Amino acid sequence: MGLFSFPFLSFCLFHLKCHAASLICYWKSTALFVMERLKHLVPDELKQAIAGSTCETLSVTCAGLLEFLLPLPEFQQVISELTDLEIALCRKNESRALDLKLQGNECFSKGNFTQAISFYSQALRYAPLHTESKDLNLVATLYVNRASSMHKSGLLEECLRDCNRAITVKPNYAKAWYRRGKVNESLQKHKDAIYDLEVALNTETTTSGKKSINQGLEILRMRVDSASMVEPSEYDVEVKDAVARDVSTLCVEAPTKGRGMASPNDIQPATLIHAEDPLAAIVTKPCRGTHCHFCFNGVPADSVFCPSCIIPIYCSENCLAQSTGDISYSNSAYSLARCNLSQDVLNHVADVISENGIRCKGVPEHKHECGGAHWTAVLPTDVVLAGRIVAKEMEGKRLSGVNYNLIDSLDLLHHYELVPPNERLELHIYAIVLCYCMNSYYKSDFQSTEVNISQLVLLLCLIKINSMAIVHVSSTDSLDKILSPSINVKTSCIEQVRVGQAIYSTGSLFNHSCQPNINSYFLSRTLFVRTTELVPSWTPLELSYGPQVGEMDIVERQRLLKEQYMFICECSGCSGLNFSDLVINSFSCQNSRCHGVVLENITLKILEDNSVQALVGASLVSNLLLPASGSDKSIEEVAHKLFQKSKIGSCIHPGCCLNCNAYLDLDSVNANLSEATLNMTRLADSLDRALDCLAKIKSMRHQHSKTVAQAEDSIAEIFVNNGNLEHAIKHCKMSIQILEKLYHPNHIAIGHELIKLASLQLSVCHAASASDTIKRVETIFSLYYGAHAAKLFPYVNMLRQQTLDYQTSCNLRISA
Template sequence: MDANDKDRNLVATLYVNRASVLQKRDHLVECLRDCNRAVQICPSYAKAWYRRGKVNVSLENHDDAVHDLTIAKNRESSLAGKKQIESELKIILDQSNRTSNKVVQHTKNNLRVSDESVQVQLQCVTTPDKGRGITSQYDIPEGSLVHSEEPYAVTISKHCRETHCHYCLNELPADAIPCTSCSIPLYCSRRCRGQAGGQVFKNCPMERNINDSVFDNLEEYISQITLDNDFYPEDEHIFEHKHECKGVHWPVILPSDVVLAGRVLVKSVQKNGVSMDVPNLLGKLELSHNYSQVSPESKLESHIYAIVLLYCLQHSYGFELPINGASVSQVVILISQIRVNSLAIVRMNSNNYGQSDHVSSGSTCTVEQVRVGLAIYTAGSLFNHSCLPNIHAYFLSRTLMIRTTEFVPSGYPLELSYGPQVGQWDCKDRLKFLEDEYSFRCQCSGCSELNTSDLVINAFCCVDPNCPGVVLDNSILNCEKQKRKHLPAVPQCSSSAPHLQVGKLSSDYIGLVAYLLLEENNRTSRYGPGYCLKCGSDRDLESSYATVDEAWIYIRRLQDAIISKEISRAVLLDASRFLGLLRSILHAYNKSIAEILEKLYGHNHIVIGYELVKLSSIQLSLDDHNAVDTISRLAAIFLHYFGSHAETMFPHLLFLQREALKLPQ
């Protein structure tokens, strides 16, 4: 859009107006970027140069400020305006003689990936029980980066459309920019917009005064200050948003997996040629699907979405594939493939990040994983599932990174978790989740062998306060009975491996909490739901569940009161009383504190790291010097799981370390 009004481009005017607001809100770097966009669109716009000079003064970048205000003075048409700029220039020149310039990074490349390279040779193998999977040809040390991959296709989650960049999926800055055509997707930079398929503005013609030496290198100067603002793709680059950008906003309405299916289909067409039919296009992806296992309602839904998607692609993209039974059925299979093989791209968020006052106020710092996008990784989809994984997946922008969390011997499968791991949910709930979402019954060691975590995570304690045994309900007990012939084996290849530690701990504790479950021919009548698996004592499960439900009502009431900062004495007393009841009913390991979790996960599991974030924030608020050791251990765990990317994935770690240095000696 090149709408001009008295030599000023309308879009440039909007950027300058927003820059003014950003400067008032102290978003100086974002303000500077908006000024860069304005002068790139309309180099003769004096107000844009003036605003850029002012923000450079605030950033103490005096050389650029002098240059910007000099250009603004020469482009200013009014005499009063010129005099005002001249007076400000004198002040800045005096300041620049007393202070040194700060180096300001004008643009941040959100697409940068670490230089760390993958040094491991992986191979795809086929096994009778799990089909295709990934193994290594050689032994792999723990903490090794084994895989890095860009997505075949990706789309943003619905709830993140206003908060995260639609291309790199990082958080949007205050100066987010929309697609130049449909204005729906928001991007963190012109580069991300260009990668996705946004149009690039053309600069307004610049009036050049050959007698004015200031403008001799103006074009070069603009090029320098707007470096990396634009992206000029190569001929073979495939734009992921272009087919959605025709005035119809169907990607906003359709579910994320259907939008992703459209992107996969369009990319396949562009890579392989529009003359190919859908079966040939999708066959090249070699992705598994679970269409035959899903419910009739889900099948009908997929058929409806497939027809709608093909119709939208035909009318917005000029898709030449016909809408007939063959093409619809193949798109239905594609949707099913995406639902089984897509990976959720997550970001780690920490509350109160970078706020010093949360330490002094005693607020607990927590870490949560937010799903910001959905993507297909063709090689990444080959890694099989285990509830006791030996690899960990994370994301740098859109790039999938996979790192080992333990020593993996040659030929041993590399497996990640598709959902909750051992220690997060009990076996019964994990099996149901995997069957519902992925249509397979997990047979990993965590689901086929007895382990302490599955026995205690949702268990009641024995009515005898001196007995450490567990009391299970019928559904959990039946699930554990299926596993009682398979005690955990502890291989000797690596005693430090996290899931092997869990196996060792399980062997130590199963007999302590569930001795009766280990007896092959247990015929005692005091063995079943509601009975202690250690001594056989009876507990009233119905009454126990009712007490737990009532207790959580009062505990949640206290949580709401803390959030609203309206805590009454009655609320505190009720929560305290019912917390005591919970302690008398639930098993001692049915808790979420770091010491207990170590028995469920192992010493260096990432879940322990998340709990240590909470613990360290509490210790810092109490000026407890133990926080130093806690943060050191936390840093070691994150280094174990994220390697050289630890600080990128969890920048709050640096904040905690700085706060620890402030502790009184």
């Protein structure tokens, strides 16, 4: 039996046609199913050859695997299932669109407009663009139906955009012009409203419809004549923040890290040093239904869809055009010029229709994936991103006529020799599958040869090391809850969402540090890099790849960096003894008069080079160089024994205090700690018991451990839910004080926590305290985001304004 049996396909087809959301589980399971089945078929001898392959022998192993897989019916069926447009699971489906339209109509008739919008959006996802039935274009009808639902829901701007889309698809659609006119009337754009209703009147074919439109038009004209018609102005405020002109960054060779970025000039804090759009980018699978597949911003109610398949979703015509190419609509042959319309109205019609006529500025990144074939939905994100890079390079080759090596042209490292041997077979198989998927679009221009396949293997390695996660900052609570003192405020209101993955040609050259001196962030898909401290000339400009001092201990940082990026970090944060590394996951000493730390499962011993080597089990993790002189007093306080070289071998053991050498029973403490931590998560409605759990945690964990900080934050949220905001503020401050010890007072993590504190302070009308807290937030955010902070965190300005309003009202009451 083949990889996909007929009953399996029938089951999938049945469920896939029910709703787009049902695709997600299928996509994830099928990717694993494809890989594991193909891996199982490969003989052991070939597996061993691939596991031992090098860059020099890669083409040989790729050729051998391709020669083995090509005759297999299972492999041929996999490729057919992924690329054959005749059985494509992600094609448009008119009958499905009509069913969803009827469900939307039913919700609309019952007044459930939110649900109606959802059904109409799903119908638009499935609706073929070129479909005419009884002189009604399905896509145009769905846009108008969704516009009507949004009009009823008060989403006027979104409604207006949908009317424009319907008109662009079918310019003589009277209902679209009428709805647009009513929306412009609501927006007090009276001139546009009159023009819209005039077009609707002249394109309406029924007598009753003409009568209704004419009555509305006459009433609007009378209203305009009786009042001065002043159209509201529209302002598009753009936050400008240019890369500093007097700062240049250069690619240099670092002794221990290879290529990196540095500047020949001193760079002041908060200086924007780099901005870059990606070479290629792709939305993450969890965000496929909620974020635009081009700009990665959240999609509005009036989202738009790919005209040829049901996979992507976009926030606007502009993003649709950049991703798929030119927007092409099947306009009606009906000529509006035949109608009795003035030249002004005809110009107005032309402007409305041309609003959506946006052209792609670069290589359409989704075009080669389109048509309904679902390989982009099934294969892992890294593999699909590799396909987009290939597509861009193919287009460059077509325009220039130059045939060049893909990996050399990217000029980024791949480190194939560091890939674990057991992972190389998977890379080979994915490369072969991707090669055939790309061949289904490019045909003879991209043949499935061992050279192309080996290039794809290296490209997948390159993406693993060099790709960056596009992270957007969002609030987990609605803005009114953050700002309104009358509503309980959640203590966690900021989160970072990984919405995309991208390759940045220059951005990838910035090296990692667990104590970075630059910060990277994203507006839409554009990468921005800004200094967070004074950086002397030729000092390496380094950002965090994820792990940071204060966020996790050195053992965890080293493990993650080795697994993801295949290097052992030797940054300043990993080559010295950090206070946070000692206390972040430590236990407290059983001696109540001692502030020392007790470490778990870690053996420390002094080496001849005056360094401390941390061992977890039997594997080397890192070298922690002891301060030569002037050691940190906080480190000495919690780890006094580290500075007594004569006793280090006999006194430093798991469970022993690093300050006084008192012993702690780790098994017993761990059991009690797990119980207390688990109970705290279950006791949101029992404040007294939750406080008991907090006391137990604080008696076992070191006072500056991250566990205590998280427990204090949880207690603050419990107090919020119980309406006791004063106590919530107290525990929120305690949590922040611990984090300030683990990070530093101006770290961005502290800024996010201060947002919680400021919102709580405003909720209890502590305007002066809130004002001081907000000043700290603004200082930190300006350091990390510069002028972009206002765009990324608009609620900070709103918190500031609410504080000023409250202070003003207090002053007025005092003066009265």
